[in-house]
Amino acid sequence: MRITDLDITDVKMIVPKKFGDARGYFCETYSKQDFAEAGIEEVFVQDNQSFSASHGTVRGLHFQVPPFAQSKLVRVLRGSILDVAVDLRHGSPSYGDYVSAVISAREGNQILVPIGFAHGFCTLEPDTEVFYKVSAPYSPAHDRGVSWIDKDIAIDWPVKPADAVLSAKDLALPPLAGLPDRFMPPQ
Numbered sequence: 001m002r003i004t005d006l007d008i009t010d011v012k013m014i015v016p017k018k019f020g021d022a023r024g025y026f027c028e029t030y031s032k033q034d035f036a037e038a039g040i041e042e043v044f045v046q047d048n049q050s051f052s053a054s055h056g057t058v059r060g061l062h063f064q065v066p067p068f069a070q071s072k073l074v075r076v077l078r079g080s081i082l083d084v085a086v087d088l089r090h091g092s093p094s095y096g097d098y099v100s101a102v103i104s105a106r107e108g109n110q111i112l113v114p115i116g117f118a119h120g121f122c123t124l125e126p127d128t129e130v131f132y133k134v135s136a137p138y139s140p141a142h143d144r145g146v147s148w149i150d151k152d153i154a155i156d157w158p159v160k161p162a163d164a165v166l167s168a169k170d171l172a173l174p175p176l177a178g179l180p181d182r183f184m185p186p187q
């Protein structure tokens with residue numbers, strides 16, 4: 001398992017080792033021991049999976065506030081996405097900055113999005129399936145979001161707003177400015 005930092009250090013790219021043979025391949029997609037050896041102590045309590053039929057589907061930017069704030073380990077079972085994490089940790093020097101990376105079923109790579117970040121993605125292919133582990137259960141009362149096209153974050157998405165597929169909820173998400181809920185200060 002290869003673990004590297006993205007431009008915001010706490011967001012990590014994880015590439016499990018693939019064991020290929022004439023049948024195909026095998027890989028351990030999650031290992032508590034490997035994570036602990038890399039200093040990642042996340043305890044995941046729920047697995048999520050979403051299917052998006054159209055390329056250019058955007059889900060996000062979402063997060064849950066404490067005490068149900070979630071870290072997420074995101075991977076793609078089919079297709080590919082541009083995955084995005086936005087730093088919302090109150091007091092963080094990179095507050096409001098984002099990192100993004102393409103993760104795909106072909107590469108088998110994963111993104112670890114820590115607590116304190118909003119998360120979203122845009123599908124790059126039709127029929128894309130995303131699987132992710134989260135470190136806290138779903139709590140609608142603690143679910144929050146920020147507009148995917150917030151001007152202060154200014155994410156370089158691979159789809160124009162007019163062509164993107166979003167839920168009504170995500171279309172109505174507020175801007176970052178004046179976000180009422182703040183996370184705990186960075187560790």
Ligand SMILES: Cc1cn([C@H]2C[C@H](O)[C@@H](COP(=O)(O)OP(=O)(O)O[C@H]3O[C@H](C)C(=O)[C@H](O)[C@H]3O)O2)c(=O)[nH]c1=O
Binds near residue numbers: 048050062137
């Ligand atoms: C997240 C979640 C949702 N739901 C129910 C609530 C709705 O009835 C339905 C669809 O939920 P939503 O539209 O919030 O799903 P996404 O837009 O894919 O949201 C996710 O997309 C972005 C990328 C994320 O990072 C979050 O984990 C998550 O918010 O599933 C549940 O029952 N449990 C859950 O954990």
